[in-house]
Amino acid sequence: MPSALTDKVKDSLLSVIEGTGDVIGTTRDTVxxxxxxxxxxxxxxxxxxxxxxxxVVSGGAAAASQSAKSTTDGVEGVVEGAxxxxxxxxxxxxxxxxxxAEGAIKGVSEVGGDLGETSVGAVKGAIAAASDVxxxxxxxxxxxxxxxxxxxxxxxxxxxxxxRKALLSTAALPxxxxxxxxxxxxx
Numbered sequence: 689m690p691s692a693l694t695d696k697v698k699d700s701l702l703s704v705i706e707g708t709g710d711v712i713g714t715t716r717d718t719v720x721x722x723x724x725x726x727x728x729x730x731x732x733x734x735x736x737x738x739x740x741x742x743x744v745v746s747g748g749a750a751a752a753s754q755s756a757k758s759t760t761d762g763v764e765g766v767v768e769g770a771x772x773x774x775x776x777x778x779x780x781x782x783x784x785x786x787x788x789a790e791g792a793i794k795g796v797s798e799v800g801g802d803l804g805e806t807s808v809g810a811v812k813g814a815i816a817a818a819s820d821v822x823x824x825x826x827x828x829x830x831x832x833x834x835x836x837x838x839x840x841x842x843x844x845x846x847x848x849x850x851x852r853k854a855l856l857s858t859a860a861l862p863x864x865x866x867x868x869x870x871x872x873x874x875x
């Protein structure tokens with residue numbers, strides 16, 4: 689069940705996405721600001737920051753899925769913004785990547801969106817953010833794949849299969865890294 693924060697982000701981002709030509713940039717900036725403001729408003733960065741990241745990404749990904757724009761681009765921006773925010777608030781980047789990827793799949797699943805496009809967008813967002821936050825691109829991609837597959841497998845075997853197929857068939861993703869990460873989740 690979505691949290692109040694998830695619903696708030698989804699509702700506000702849906703109208704923002706529809707009114708922009710730059711889906712990735714708009715979602716990235718909106719999600720980053722929301723995460724930073726919410727965590728700083730709480731007064732300290734704790735493990736609760738990961739819950740905020742997951743909730744914000746879930747709502748943002750759901751909005752991207754429900755908009756008339758590209759789910760892949762919207763989710764890419766949402767995940768990138770969450771990781772940028774994690775860096776700014778001093779949260780663990782690796783944990784943030786995985787939480788953001790999981791949140792994207794869960795949010796889109798709740799609105800019946802395309803899990804394949806969502807998984808590709810989440811991994812692309814993690815890769816794009818990795819250089820911005822000065823973390824290893826391979827590690828970020830691997831953690832994002834692990835996150836999307838964990839969430840998809842929790843939804844069900846069909847969801848897991850859809851996500852694996854999408855990740856392995858997308859030329860825009862680094863094939864060797866994706867294959868290795870997918871292999872890790874099947875053991």
